[in-house]
Amino acid sequence: MKHFEETKELLNNSVLFYIIATAMDGNYSYVNGNYAKEFSHISTNFVGMPYHITMHPDDRNTCVEVSMKCFNNPGELFPATIRKHDGKDGYVYTQWEYKAMFDDLQNPAGIFCLGYNITKYVAEQQQLQSAQAELEKNSSIINQIIFQQSHLIRAPLSNIIGLTAVLDKTGLDANTSNIIDMIAVSADQLDGVIRSVIDIARD
Template sequence: MNESNLFYIIVIDMDGNYSYINNNYAKVFSHINNNFIGQPYHITMHPDDMNTCLEVSTKCFENPDKLFLATIRKHNGEGGYVYTQWEYKAMFDDKKNPAGIFCIGHNITKYVGEELQLKNAKEEIEKNSAIMKKIVFQQSHLICAPLSNIIGLTTILDKTLLDSNTSNICDMILESTNQPDKVIRNIITTART
């Protein structure tokens, strides 16, 4: 595993210092230090993630047969951070005394970025869906209802004894209101499917 190009492998001793790192970890984080052994574990990470490490390490010693996950941000050497996912496991010496924490991890920055994009896309879809529902409601209740009333009243008016000029005007009103009514009903149907 020392030669792994995919995984970072580190061991942290009981004083909170690096006691082992694999070549991949050394290479990727060489911008922080060129020799991690004996250095504090937190020199590579975002300060807010130190509590995560302490909590997960405590769980490891409370449950020595289990692995525990942690997501830790590490300095990228450019003023930002990469996201890393780790599995922690408690280590014990021959006398069953705590000896340190074994950690295996990998870079998940791309995954975190894609998750953020997906979350933003979902929020945008939900926002647009709410807007569409509002538009459908407005089309069906606030526009269609009065338009239907105009069509109904014009139809009733046209059936009364009117002179030909007024009857002709009623026909034009019906034709003019039927066209947007059909368009609006098609929009509502399309939006609901």
């Protein structure tokens, strides 16, 4: 317990870290100034209050599971990500490390927790995932465009170009032959545009 007391004294006024401790009854036995200030919208005096009053209901099981690991593995630290009420109908994300506390007779005395706010990091990760999903979606669309341009559009266009070449050799009158030539030129131009679109999409 001596080491816990030293840590509490060292970080009691930290502006970055949260320090809390809970007794075996699941109630707060200690919170540092930063934690008390950050979650003052929930309580002005946490000591003696249930540990779960600050957190998302779905994260209570996480606390129980991690605490059990601590008592089953004395001396080891175990991580937990916990959502806490932000006082605005939302939650902040917090990252913690738990460690079991034992009294002088080595009886379980509670859980000691060191944590900090990771809300900004979580938001950035979510934005990154959203951007990656958008890129994958756009990539899929581009692949569809390439396929359609290469196979679904250029195939009938190639047929038109071929047919104009055949018609041009059938002895048509001058006027019709001129129209066929214009169709062939337009088809070649369209084929060039489609090829250009495919090249840009592939780049």
